[in-house]
Amino acid sequence: MCDTCGCNITPGNREFAYKPVNGTTAVAVLKSLLARNDDQAIHNRQHFDRQRLLTINLMSSPGSGKTALLEATIDALRNEYRIGVIEGDLETENDAKRIRAKGVPAHQITTGSACHLDAHMVHEALHQFPLAELDILFIENVGNLVCPASFDLGQHRNVVLLSVTEGDDKPAKYPVMFRAADLLLLSKSDLLPLLDDFSPARAEANLRNLASTVPVMQLAARKALGLQPWLDWLRSELAWQRARVDRGETVQPRLQADGAQLHEAAR
Amino acid sequence: MHELSLCQSLIDQVQQLALTHGAQSVGLVTLKIGPLSGVEPALMQHAYPFASAGTLAAESTLVIELAPLQVRCESCGAETEAEPSRLVCAACGGCHTQLVSGDEMLLMSVELITAEGSNHV
Ligand SMILES: Nc1nc2c(ncn2[C@@H]2O[C@H](COP(=O)(O)OP(=O)(O)OP(=O)(O)O)[C@@H](O)[C@H]2O)c(=O)[nH]1
Numbered sequence: 001m002c003d004t005c006g007c008n009i010t011p012g013n014r015e016f017a018y019k020p021v022n023g024t025t026a027v028a029v030l031k032s033l034l035a036r037n038d039d040q041a042i043h044n045r046q047h048f049d050r051q052r053l054l055t056i057n058l059m060s061s062p063g064s065g066k067t068a069l070l071e072a073t074i075d076a077l078r079n080e081y082r083i084g085v086i087e088g089d090l091e092t093e094n095d096a097k098r099i100r101a102k103g104v105p106a107h108q109i110t111t112g113s114a115c116h117l118d119a120h121m122v123h124e125a126l127h128q129f130p131l132a133e134l135d136i137l138f139i140e141n142v143g144n145l146v147c148p149a150s151f152d153l154g155q156h157r158n159v160v161l162l163s164v165t166e167g168d169d170k171p172a173k174y175p176v177m178f179r180a181a182d183l184l185l186l187s188k189s190d191l192l193p194l195l196d197d198f199s200p201a202r203a204e205a206n207l208r209n210l211a212s213t214v215p216v217m218q219l220a221a222r223k224a225l226g227l228q229p230w231l232d233w234l235r236s237e238l239a240w241q242r243a244r245v246d247r248g249e250t251v252q253p254r255l256q257a258d259g260a261q262l263h264e265a266a267r
Numbered sequence: 268m269h270e271l272s273l274c275q276s277l278i279d280q281v282q283q284l285a286l287t288h289g290a291q292s293v294g295l296v297t298l299k300i301g302p303l304s305g306v307e308p309a310l311m312q313h314a315y316p317f318a319s320a321g322t323l324a325a326e327s328t329l330v331i332e333l334a335p336l337q338v339r340c341e342s343c344g345a346e347t348e349a350e351p352s353r354l355v356c357a358a359c360g361g362c363h364t365q366l367v368s369g370d371e372m373l374l375m376s377v378e379l380i381t382a383e384g385s386n387h388v
Pocket residue numbers: 060061062063064065066067068069095142143187188189190191219220221222223
């Protein structure tokens with residue numbers, strides 16, 4: 001958070017640096033508790049930008065259809081882009097195997113007991129991955145609506161899936177996660193006719209209550225329904241990413257960038 | 268969210284600071300935590316003694332300042348209090364707002380203690 005915007009370097013803490021103290025002295029620090037992760041994430045983003053690739057972090061509860069979305073996306077974009085996937089799961093290589101079956105490079109991170117990916121785990125995976133041969137890298141985070149939102153991995157965009165069987169109140173119940181989304185996908189939309197209590201409009205209203213203005217799309221990856229807007233979103237994000245890299249700029253997910261700007265303004 | 272491991276990395280930062288300044292121990296360690304940070308203050312307090320045991324911060328006290336949840340409205344300009352699941356403007360009801368405060372998890376300051384008159388390296 002604050003290590004990326006530079007507001008942690010204040011006249012207050014600069015003057016204390018490397019000065020021995022006498023008696024009791026309070027030293028101002030102003031550092032995020034996740035400073036180490038955030039530094040690593042900046043480094044990861046440099047790896048991605050150097051290769052001109054777009055990196056997307058996919059987050060949702062377990063079983064919302066992240067891997068199914070990736071399978072459908074690979075099928076649809078096979079002749080257009082070179083795609084790679086980093087999979088995060090507590091256990092098993094299942095998801096990476098599903099992706100490799102599509103003929104696409106996949107690296108499985110098994111986190112053991114950690115219920116989220118962090119920037120260090122992703123960095124380790126990067127150095128065993130053919131980044132130079134890719135246009136889009138997807139990182140499928142561990143299925144979990146809580147902590148993955150707090151760990152910047154170096155991605156350019158966050159995509160959050162909410163499957164229609166989970167209930168339309170989830171944005172209100174997990175504001176930290178849904179606020180982090182640059183795009184919300186209402187997945188498994190083919191099941192909507194079977195459910196009498198999921199209202200896409202209510203799900204969107206709950207997201208708007210979090211002051212989020214990001215696009216909301218419905219799709220059913222398993223039935224290849226409603227994929228076009230999602231594929232177009234990816235195409236334009238990749239075009240923007242390449243244009244940015246050519247200008248020597250980079251981008252963080254909306255939320256972190258917003259926060260950094262606010263801190264800048266507050267100085 | 269992982270309050271014990273957050274406490275451990277907090278203690279790493281504090282310990283490093285104490286060593287850098289040649290301090291012998293640590294007094295108050297002050298954090299600022301917002302309701303949208305994902306960090307649970309009570310769990311931090313609970314985990315802190317376990318993380319600090321055996322370090323220069325073993326005798327220290329963790330102080331957690333709660334950051335208010337506040338938004339600034341892009342439509343009417345008001346700055347108002349909000350709820351985690353409703354970040355709308357309390358003045359006009361608009362939902363185009365920006366968070367002014369509430370997502371921070373910051374180490375604000377550390378009180379370092381060195382015996383008066385002792386030699387510093
Ligand atoms: N009806 C329907 N089922 C789907 C759709 N997409 C995924 N599913 C089913 O949902 C289940 C979970 O899908 P996955 O793609 O494995 O979900 P995931 O989010 O990758 O799961 P984790 O990685 O374990 O968190 C599977 O049984 C899928 O067949 C869809 O569009 N429609």
